Amino acid sequence: MSKRSTELLSLYETLLAQVKSDYSDDNSMTVKELFSIVTNRSEFLSIKDRAKENELALVEHFLKRDIAAYLQDKNDTDLSHSPTVITVENTLWHWLSGITDRSQIEWHEVLQDFKHQGHYQSGEVIGQGNMICTHCGHEMKIEFPGIIPDCPQCDKSEFTREALAP
């Protein structure tokens, strides 16, 4: 794992922890409100540490992409009965499971921005997901925030994401 990836992961975890704590203070927030909290928290962190400004912008994007992907999965399948979602506490999936039903219209809007960003690269941070290698089709399950590795089968670096199977 490169030094940069390690730093991205640690920033992701910092940002996620702050957003999560805001969300548990007020879990009636809508998706749009949640997204603006991600933006605000990220801006605040980059004011404190100018050196990490670029990394924080990336990490902000990763986290929003994870939230959008969660909402997309939730839209496609009913994940609320998934054993993964129910048992794996402290994951994005778990603490977000209450947010979707309240704000359907909003989150359709939010999803539009992420629809065409289907590809994931090794070295990027992802909260959770099933990564499929675009080259050989190899599947990698990622259940906790981590760095996407190169494909262990063919060493390529591009992936698409599927929902973690319920």
Ligand SMILES: [Zn+2]
């Ligand atoms: Zn592969």
